[in-house]
Amino acid sequence: MRGIPISALLGLIITAAFFIAAILAPWIAPYGMSEIVGDIWEPASDQFLLGTDNLGRDLLTRMIYGGRTTIFVASMATAVSFCTGAILGFTAAVYGGWVDQAMSRFNDLIMSIPTLIFALVVLSVMPVTLPILILVMGLLDSTRVFRLSRAVAVDINVMDFVEAARLRGEGQRWVIFREILPNALSPLVAELGLRFIFAILFISTLSFLGLGIQPPNADWGGIVKENREGIVYGISAALMPAIAIVTLSISVNLVADWALNRTTSLKGGRGV
Amino acid sequence: MSDHAQEPLLEIRNLRIEATAYAPGEKPKDIVIVDDVSLSLERGKVMGLIGESGAGKSTIGLSALSYGRGGIRLSGGEIRLNGREIRTAGPGTLRNLRGREVTYVAQSAAAAFNPAKKLMEQVTEATLKHGVMSKEDAEKRAVELFRTLSLPDPEHFGDRYPHQVSGGQLQRAMTALALCPKPDLVIFDEPTTALDVTTQIDVLAAIKTAIAETGVAALYITHDLAVVAQVSDEIMVLRHGKMVEHGTVQQIIEAPREEYTRALISVRSIEHEEKKPTPEPLLRVEGVSARYGSMTKDVLSNISVELHAGQTLALVGESGSGKSTMARVITGLLPPRTGNITFDGKPLPPALKQRSREELRQLQMIYQMADVAMNPRQTVATIIGRPLEFYFGLRGRKRDERVQELLDAIELGKGFADRYPAELSGGQKQRVCIARALAANPKLIICDEVTSALDPLVADGILKLLLDLQKREGVAYLFITHDIATVRAIADSIAVMYQGRVQRYGTKSEVLTPPFDDYTDLLLSSVPEMKLGWLESVLDHRKMTSAGN
Numbered sequence: 001m002r003g004i005p006i007s008a009l010l011g012l013i014i015t016a017a018f019f020i021a022a023i024l025a026p027w028i029a030p031y032g033m034s035e036i037v038g039d040i041w042e043p044a045s046d047q048f049l050l051g052t053d054n055l056g057r058d059l060l061t062r063m064i065y066g067g068r069t070t071i072f073v074a075s076m077a078t079a080v081s082f083c084t085g086a087i088l089g090f091t092a093a094v095y096g097g098w099v100d101q102a103m104s105r106f107n108d109l110i111m112s113i114p115t116l117i118f119a120l121v122v123l124s125v126m127p128v129t130l131p132i133l134i135l136v137m138g139l140l141d142s143t144r145v146f147r148l149s150r151a152v153a154v155d156i157n158v159m160d161f162v163e164a165a166r167l168r169g170e171g172q173r174w175v176i177f178r179e180i181l182p183n184a185l186s187p188l189v190a191e192l193g194l195r196f197i198f199a200i201l202f203i204s205t206l207s208f209l210g211l212g213i214q215p216p217n218a219d220w221g222g223i224v225k226e227n228r229e230g231i232v233y234g235i236s237a238a239l240m241p242a243i244a245i246v247t248l249s250i251s252v253n254l255v256a257d258w259a260l261n262r263t264t265s266l267k268g269g270r271g272v
Numbered sequence: 273m274s275d276h277a278q279e280p281l282l283e284i285r286n287l288r289i290e291a292t293a294y295a296p297g298e299k300p301k302d303i304v305i306v307d308d309v310s311l312s313l314e315r316g317k318v319m320g321l322i323g324e325s326g327a328g329k330s331t332i333g334l335s336a337l338s339y340g341r342g343g344i345r346l347s348g349g350e351i352r353l354n355g356r357e358i359r360t361a362g363p364g365t366l367r368n369l370r371g372r373e374v375t376y377v378a379q380s381a382a383a384a385f386n387p388a389k390k391l392m393e394q395v396t397e398a399t400l401k402h403g404v405m406s407k408e409d410a411e412k413r414a415v416e417l418f419r420t421l422s423l424p425d426p427e428h429f430g431d432r433y434p435h436q437v438s439g440g441q442l443q444r445a446m447t448a449l450a451l452c453p454k455p456d457l458v459i460f461d462e463p464t465t466a467l468d469v470t471t472q473i474d475v476l477a478a479i480k481t482a483i484a485e486t487g488v489a490a491l492y493i494t495h496d497l498a499v500v501a502q503v504s505d506e507i508m509v510l511r512h513g514k515m516v517e518h519g520t521v522q523q524i525i526e527a528p529r530e531e532y533t534r535a536l537i538s539v540r541s542i543e544h545e546e547k548k549p550t551p552e553p554l555l556r557v558e559g560v561s562a563r564y565g566s567m568t569k570d571v572l573s574n575i576s577v578e579l580h581a582g583q584t585l586a587l588v589g590e591s592g593s594g595k596s597t598m599a600r601v602i603t604g605l606l607p608p609r610t611g612n613i614t615f616d617g618k619p620l621p622p623a624l625k626q627r628s629r630e631e632l633r634q635l636q637m638i639y640q641m642a643d644v645a646m647n648p649r650q651t652v653a654t655i656i657g658r659p660l661e662f663y664f665g666l667r668g669r670k671r672d673e674r675v676q677e678l679l680d681a682i683e684l685g686k687g688f689a690d691r692y693p694a695e696l697s698g699g700q701k702q703r704v705c706i707a708r709a710l711a712a713n714p715k716l717i718i719c720d721e722v723t724s725a726l727d728p729l730v731a732d733g734i735l736k737l738l739l740d741l742q743k744r745e746g747v748a749y750l751f752i753t754h755d756i757a758t759v760r761a762i763a764d765s766i767a768v769m770y771q772g773r774v775q776r777y778g779t780k781s782e783v784l785t786p787p788f789d790d791y792t793d794l795l796l797s798s799v800p801e802m803k804l805g806w807l808e809s810v811l812d813h814r815k816m817t818s819a820g821n
Contacts, residue, residue, distance in 0.1 A: 162646040166624065166713075167603055168662060169632040182649035 004258065010252025018248050020165060022068040028067075029061040034216040041235045043226075051162055053237055054226050066218035071221075073134055074199035081195060085145025090176045092146075093153035111143045116205065123211045123225060133212065137202055148191055152184040188259055193256025197249040204245065211222025220244060247256065279355045280312040280335055281456055281489050288330055288348035289340065289513070300605040305331055305344065306513040315456070316482060318490045318519070320500030322536070323510035324727035325698075328495045332510070333459045335359075336491060337374050338366055355455065361671055371398035375450035379462040381442040385434040391445050392430025394687045400506065410452060417448040421478040442473035444478050458483075460492045464499060468590035468754060469798040476502060477811055495727060496622030497536050498800035501525055502737075502807040509533050525802060537802060539728040542735060542761040546780045549765070552617065553578035554748050555585075555602070555716055562601050570609070571597045579765075582742060583747040586759040586780075588795070589608065589769035595752045598769075599718045603637055605720055616715060626796050633663045636709035640721035642701035646693045652679070652704055653689040659711040678707040681744075682737060699730035706737065710745065718750045723758055754801045760784070768792050 004012070021028055030049075031037050035057060042052040050059040068090065092103040110118075119136055126132050156162065162179050172180075200220070205210030205223030220241035227237035289306035306328040311318050321329040331344060338358040340346055350556060352360040375398070378384040395417075396410040405413070411430070416427035421444040434442055443463055448575065463479065464472040480503050483490055494500050500507060500521075509516040510533065517530045517638045528534045555578065562572045572594045579585040587595045600606040602613060604624035613620045616634065621627050627792040639645035646655050656675045660666040666674055672689070679688055682703040693701055701723060709717050719738070723731035739762060741747060751762055759766060759780075766783040768776040770791045776783055788796065797810050 130415065160639045160641060161647045163605070164637065164639070164645055164708075165647075167605070167637055168659060169627075169629050170662070178650075179647055183647065 007254050008258030011251040014247060014251035015255055016250075018244075020065060021064050022071045025068040025197050026030070029058075029060045029064045031058040033061060033065045033218060035061075037038070037120055041230050041237060046247070050239060051235075052224070054230060057224075059237055059240060060199075062223055062246060063220075066220045068156045069217060069219040070195045070200055070203055070221070073130065073137070073213075074196055075135040075204045077137035077141060077203070078192065078196045079142075080134060081145050081199075082143035082188070082192060085138065085142035086149040086181075088142070088181055089146040089149030090153045090184070091172075093157050094172055094176055094180070096157075100144075100150075103146075107143050107146050110140075111147075115140050119202075119206060120211060123206070128211060128214060133179045133203070133206070135162065137199060137206075141199060141202075145191065146193065147187075148187060150169060150182060152187050153180050156180045156183050188202070189256060189259050193253045193271070197245075200248065202220045202246055204241065205270060208240060213218050277734065279352075281315045281354065282313040283310075284332070284335065284493075284749050285310050285352075286349040287332065287335060287346070287351065289328070289335065289344060290347045291340075291342075291344045293597065304513060306335075306749070308349075309510070309515050310349075311508055311512070311515075311518070313457070313489055313491070314709070315489055316487045317506065318492055320492045320494065320504035320507040321510060322494060322497055322500050322507060323516075324495060324729065326512070328513040329495075329510050331513075333461055333491050333493045334376070336457060336459055337370050337376060339348060339370070358787050368402070372402040372404060372453050373455055374457045374459065375444050375455045377384055377443075377450045377454065377458060377460045377463050378623040380466055381446045382434070382439060385442060386445060387434050389433075390430065391432055391434065391437070394434075395430060395445060395449040395452055399447070402453060404453045414448055414452055415456075416483065417451055418445075420482050421445075421448055422481075423448075423476070425439040432550055438471070440467055440475050440512070447475075447479055447482060451455055451482060451488065454486070458488050458490045459488055460494075462494050465494065465496070469674065469800075470794055472499070472800075473807070473810065477807060479503065496800065497525075497539075498802045498806075501802060501804060502800065508811070509536065525603060525804065535729060539732055542732065542739070543740065544761055544763070546764045547580075547583050549578075549583070549779070550580045553614075554581040554613075554616055555579040555750070556614040557598075557602070558612045560601060560608045560613065562597060562608045564597075564606070570772060571600065572608075573767055573776055575611070577767050577774065577777060579716070579748055579750055583764040584742065584751050584762050586751045586753060586763035586766045588756065588759055588766060589754060589775075590754055590795070592674040592771075593769040594772040595754075595769055597772075598718055599637065599720050599750070599752055602718060603635065610683040624755055629663065633659075633712045635718070636712050636714040636716045637718045637722065638702075638705050638709050638722050640697065640725055642705050642725070643693060645705050646701065646708075650692075650695050651689065652691050652693075652696075654721045655693075656707045656711050657703060659708060663712050674711070678711055681710065681741065682707045697730075699733060702726065702734055703737065706734075706741070710741065710747075713745075714747060718747045718752070720752045721754070722751075724753065724755060731758075738762065756796060768795065787813065 036055055037058050038048060038052045038056045040052065040054055040056045042048055044051045048058050048060065050063065053059050058228050088103060093102040119140060122136050157180065162175060164180050165175055204218065204221030204224070207219050208225045210225070213219040213222055223241045224238045227235065230237050247264055287306055287309045288304065290302050290304050292300050293303050294300045297343065297562065302676050309332060311319065321332060323329045334341060335346055335351055336352060336353065338346065338361060346359050350357055353373065358366065358424070392411060392414060395414045396407070397815070399405060399410045400407060414430060415426050418429045423441055424443055437445065457615050460479065464475050467475060469752050476499065492500055492504055504521055506519065507521055508518045509524065509530070511532055517524065517528065517533050524533060525537065528537055557575055557577050560572060560575045561570045565571045575598065577585060587598055589595050597606065601608050604622065604627055607622035608678045620631065653672070653675050656678055660671050675689055684700060684703055696704065723734050728736065735758065738749065742749065753759060763780050765779045768783065776789055776792045800806065
């Protein structure tokens, strides 16, 4: 791991810290998640490092547990969106013709409906459980990934080495996973960093609107919602999730940039 | 005039050009691109700069504009133009100089012209910007130049857009652009390299006439010694950024002093004895016609050729003649509209999808651009090993051993198996592609312009390798090329293609022996020969024959 640039190292450390905090939440958090331990909106003190929230729960504990939910949902949703989006996008590009037309136009159709409204409608008729939430977010986001991967794959699909593979008699699976995917990785990695952050914002928005994570479970959007009235009285509790989101997005993208550099190198990614 | 008489127009002394390489995984390091090159050019003279890619010829050419492409630094030495030092000159001086005293003709005219503007506007643009002459005078001069360059309808040629004229005409238009402001020096950077031989000769003749009539001095950059011998007075041979040899054209061609120059001159002199046809051909193409998609005209019409086992059939013709389409038809990428293809005594299914794995294995392909023909994310071992795995089920140690055998066969030793294509040179890449084709143990390999993207010496090496492999493995080649010299070196039989038809077909000796049909004659006589006065003699000959008609 030598030769990592400072920026990537910083991003890696902070991202890792967020993820570790999320995974080890029950052991790290000073109090129970929905345990009322003090007065409402107490200022920061030695006892409550970030103060308390609108019900007198420890804000740091809520943030750690909230991060756990938010990061988990966002990661899973990003994974879903990339798997479906990339595979479908490559398939459309490789098959071409009416398969491509049908898939692309259907994709346009879905994209023409604002994502948030689509999600609100779906989630208001479906039971809001974690798998459903992840699936809805992931599939809606996959439309963007589909577009990108199709566009990238169309260019690669006409290269001579893909033709050489076809002439050899390779099946579409080999063409998609062994010829196209490795060459489409760079733009996809760049997109991955971005989409993960959008997923965090998306789940936060849903929770803020009350359709995401349900109380008493914490998540960053939910914390903003619970504490938003405090802003009027100068209570900063609602801003904490915002700071967390900003920090995480910057560090994730620092890491993505570095990964991008590595995947861009055609000399086996042995470079910086 | 008296000052100028003593001092040469352009004088370069001990020029040193450097750039910084930012290789991933390494510290940025300075590399020397051109080292200690000196030259001097008198008014009205033409100097040819010749060398393979990476020899620094374009870089030296551009230094006469005191310009370095993308991060290149002119770091040492002197460049004197018209008696003043320009290497260290400020931007104001350079702005006045570029496009006025010194102009530039780029390799790809199609990429250099703005497709949204008419030719006249672009041809006179620099002249007007520099205020050399009034708009009317500039346009008058442009028309004169169009006439000198024998462009069709010179009065109205400037009213066209770049896409409305052919590649060769566009290249001549760019020459007009460069000559319009009455410069002292023009830099021609491979002006005919991207053109067909039959077009190249016209452009070459036009450039030569224009240089003679305007009395301009020129630096003519090319990798083709035969071309440069036709237009220059002096030649400088470059290699790896250093001067190898400098002399008059006559001396370089007739009595080269250096080993490297001799190698360049004797390039493409491979002798190849043609083989007798066998009774039963390996590949028989009968009456094939083909077209793309919804086109109403055939790209190939009624093609019939035969290729015998262990022999080479060369398909020759200019771009657009249907050579590569032929390859697509045989490989099954483009099923023919009519006609049959028989391979090894059995009919070959027209479409790729209908062919069995065995049929696919027998017929392999090598591409023109080796760097896009290999997946940049796979190592050489994977690239060569995949056909072994796919067709023969070789895995693990056995596969690795066979890969090494193939690498030895293409004269790449140990240590190449783990490399990625980006870590290979152009010639090495093409060799790996050959190994990939060989791995399938095919009976026929289609070679689509496999040497045209390579430097002459490297191309020679590839041709020798192909001939050698044919002798050892008995593989047949369908060799697609536009280069007659390559054909002479490798073919047993030849099919000359023109506008989708076979113009002339037979064994090599038959096809290359007169009497020729008009097109074959044009094609054959257009190939530059490495001797002085070749261009004039061809043009005179053509004038005579057309007058005779």
